[in-house]
Amino acid sequence: MRFAFGLYIVLGIAIFYNVFRLSLISGIILVINLYLMSLSITDIEYAATLARISLTEEEKSLYLGQFATILTYFDVLSELDVASVEPIYQVTGQENVYREDEVVNASRQKDMVANAPVSDKGSIQVPSVM
Amino acid sequence: MFSNLTISQAADLLASGKATSLDLTNYYLNRIEKLDPEIGAYLLVTQEYAREKATASDERRKTGKSLGILDGIPFGVKDVISTKDIETTAASLVLKGYVPPYSATVITKLEAAGAVILGKLNCDEFAMGSSTENSAYKITKNPWDTTKVPGGSSGGSAAALAADLCVFALGTDTGGSIRQPASFCSVTGIKPTYGRVSRFGALPYGSSLDQIGPMAKNIADLGILLEVMAGYDINDATTVKHEFVRDSETQNLNGIKLGLPKEYFAQGLEPEVKKIIDAAVTKYKELGAEIVPVSLPHTRYAIPTYYLIAMAEMSSNLARYDGIHYGASVLRDKQEQVTSLLDVYTKTRSQFFGAEAKRKIILGTFELSAGYYDAYYKKAQQVRTLIKKDFDDALEKVDALITPVSPFPPFGIGEKKSDPLSMYLADIYTVPANLAGVCALSLPAGFTHDGLPVGMQIIGARFNEGKILSIADVYEKATQWHSRFPEL
Numbered sequence: 001m002r003f004a005f006g007l008y009i010v011l012g013i014a015i016f017y018n019v020f021r022l023s024l025i026s027g028i029i030l031v032i033n034l035y036l037m038s039l040s041i042t043d044i045e046y047a048a049t050l051a052r053i054s055l056t057e058e059e060k061s062l063y064l065g066q067f068a069t070i071l072t073y074f075d076v077l078s079e080l081d082v083a084s085v086e087p088i089y090q091v092t093g094q095e096n097v098y099r100e101d102e103v104v105n106a107s108r109q110k111d112m113v114a115n116a117p118v119s120d121k122g123s124i125q126v127p128s129v130m
Numbered sequence: 131m132f133s134n135l136t137i138s139q140a141a142d143l144l145a146s147g148k149a150t151s152l153d154l155t156n157y158y159l160n161r162i163e164k165l166d167p168e169i170g171a172y173l174l175v176t177q178e179y180a181r182e183k184a185t186a187s188d189e190r191r192k193t194g195k196s197l198g199i200l201d202g203i204p205f206g207v208k209d210v211i212s213t214k215d216i217e218t219t220a221a222s223l224v225l226k227g228y229v230p231p232y233s234a235t236v237i238t239k240l241e242a243a244g245a246v247i248l249g250k251l252n253c254d255e256f257a258m259g260s261s262t263e264n265s266a267y268k269i270t271k272n273p274w275d276t277t278k279v280p281g282g283s284s285g286g287s288a289a290a291l292a293a294d295l296c297v298f299a300l301g302t303d304t305g306g307s308i309r310q311p312a313s314f315c316s317v318t319g320i321k322p323t324y325g326r327v328s329r330f331g332a333l334p335y336g337s338s339l340d341q342i343g344p345m346a347k348n349i350a351d352l353g354i355l356l357e358v359m360a361g362y363d364i365n366d367a368t369t370v371k372h373e374f375v376r377d378s379e380t381q382n383l384n385g386i387k388l389g390l391p392k393e394y395f396a397q398g399l400e401p402e403v404k405k406i407i408d409a410a411v412t413k414y415k416e417l418g419a420e421i422v423p424v425s426l427p428h429t430r431y432a433i434p435t436y437y438l439i440a441m442a443e444m445s446s447n448l449a450r451y452d453g454i455h456y457g458a459s460v461l462r463d464k465q466e467q468v469t470s471l472l473d474v475y476t477k478t479r480s481q482f483f484g485a486e487a488k489r490k491i492i493l494g495t496f497e498l499s500a501g502y503y504d505a506y507y508k509k510a511q512q513v514r515t516l517i518k519k520d521f522d523d524a525l526e527k528v529d530a531l532i533t534p535v536s537p538f539p540p541f542g543i544g545e546k547k548s549d550p551l552s553m554y555l556a557d558i559y560t561v562p563a564n565l566a567g568v569c570a571l572s573l574p575a576g577f578t579h580d581g582l583p584v585g586m587q588i589i590g591a592r593f594n595e596g597k598i599l600s601i602a603d604v605y606e607k608a609t610q611w612h613s614r615f616p617e618l
Contacts, residue, residue: 043496044492044496046496047492047493047495047496047499048492048495050495050499051449051479051491051492051494052449052452052472052475052476052479053476053479053480053488053492054476054477054480055480055488055492059488063489063492066489066550066551067493067496070437070493070551070554073433073434074434074437074438074506075434076430076431076434077431077434077435077438077509077510077513080428080431080513080516082509082512082513082516085512085513085515085516086512086515087508087511087512087514087515088512088515088518089338089511090324090338090368090567091324091338091518091566091567091592092323092324092325092368092370092567092592094325094367094370097368099364099367108232111231112231114229114231115228115229115231115455115457116454116455116456117453117454117459117461117462118461124454124455126454126471126474127461127468127469127473127474128470128471129470130470
């Protein structure tokens with residue numbers, strides 16, 4: 001734990017001087033945020049892998065600092081007790097909108113395939129999956 | 131003869147034979163050629179296509195087959211809206227060279243009414259941003275002061291209107307992207323009620339929040355455009371069958387109640403902006419409206435709620451840019467060694483998405499990942515219920531709400547770019563309307579001491595666009611702020 005805290009301090013100072021150019025106080029707050037949130041480079045790497053994006057080392061430390069600041073700010077939501085509140089996914093009261101499943105684009109197949117980087121005889125080609 | 135024409139003025143010139151659509155189109159094409167190298171509003175100018183459409187419009191008119199008020203009127207399209215056979219990039223390198231095989235429903239409707247596309251307008255990449263600085267292609271400058279941003283994400287649309295590079299423009303609004311640039315450039319724009327206008331063909335950002343809307347030089351034009359653009363569309367399951375009708379013109383606001391949400395006039399609002407909005411409220415009193423203090427108690431939770439929802443939805447929506455179907459791809463680069471399908475996805479996305487897109491995709495993916503979903507996305511959707519209820523309660527007591535659009539006037543290019551959170555906080559007065567799905571517009575309300583535009587927001591209940599447009603129209607006629615244009 002102490003080792004991790006030390007790392008955060010080093011990282012925080014690096015971010016504070018090189019990236020954010022924040023005041024000393026916001027630099028310290030950022031270090032504390034990182035520590036309390038226990039957000040780590042591994043979390044950033046994991047989310048980036050899921051999102052199919054690879055990051056440079058600079059991007060990882062930049063995002064770590066920015067995410068910590070953003071997520072700490074978002075933590076204001078924890079003030080609210082929403083245990084009994086239904087989540088809302090749309091606002092106009094519509095439910096289960098159906099339509100017939102008809103093929104209407106068949107005539108545009110050529111145009112659609114035309115945008116693919118690699119295609120052959122009207123189909124899109126991809127490299128091997130495995 | 132043509133300067134700063136509204137739709138009605140341009141339509142009058144065409145109807146009376148004082149000008150042809152080709153004259154108008156050439157006027158704007160020449161202006162774009164002359165002024166846009168400095169302003170940077172357009173990503174693509176479709177000269178030939180525009181002249182062809184304008185000529186066709188003139189032919190129709192000659193044979194008495196004019197299609198109505200929009201026939202022959204030139205306009206610009208935000209580049210997140212698909213236009214058949216015209217490159218559509220969303221200001222992202224990931225869609226460089228993408229030519230949509232179909233047009234968005236709003237484009238089909240406007241072209242069926244005879245309107246003439248001049249080109250595609252710059253914006254933040256995939257409409258994510260509040261300054262248009264996230265475009266992968268160019269910086270758009272505010273025509274009122276070219277050291278300032280035009281706002282965003284529909285910054286190209288607002289700048290093109292202020293610089294008179296089109297008669298009207300299309301924008302999209304997920305958290306204020308029509309209203310804030312309208313405010314920064316002293317033009318008008320409306321985010322319609324969620325479900326009012328079909329989003330089919332608009333490249334999606336936050337699907338439960340996105341709306342397409344018109345931007346123009348006065349309030350009357352917004353009504354004219356909404357009449358054409360609104361309506362049910364089988365291709366967008368969120369559209370509703372409510373018909374949009376413009377209210378008849380009124381001169382005074384006797385009997386109208388306008389609510390001032392106290393949370394929108396609290397800490398963080400710059401004094402100069404507050405003074406301008408206070409003056410607008412005083413004007414409304416003179417015009418006969420009753421001013422009622424109201425409260426939207428969950429306002430302070432709107433920014434985190436909005437960004438958690440928008441980023442989660444956006445990270446899912448942008449998963450479609452995979453380097454396989456369309457747009458940029460490492461497969462197009464013969465030098466690039468790709469070993470598998472996964473390799474194509476990762477290399478394409480890493481290489482072609484911009485910094486803000488990557489930041490939001492990764493944050494959105496993080497909050498949706500196992501173990502975090504309940505704490506972030508679900509919680510935000512629960513708080514959204516409370517925010518929606520705030521608006522439902524307030525709008526039961528009053529006809530509309532009057533608020534600032536942005537806490538500050540246009541800021542300097544580069545000023546906020548390195549600090550994403552402070553950029554997000556700037557959206558405090560605009561994101562709640564998207565969360566609640568209500569309609570909201572921005573119209574010019576004055577200028578700061580330095581001559582920078584300040585807009586006012588009018589928010590109405592769902593499907594009450596007619597009412598807020600007429601409330602705005604009375605103010606616009608009484609003040610004439612909209613008739614000022616920058617010297618270029």
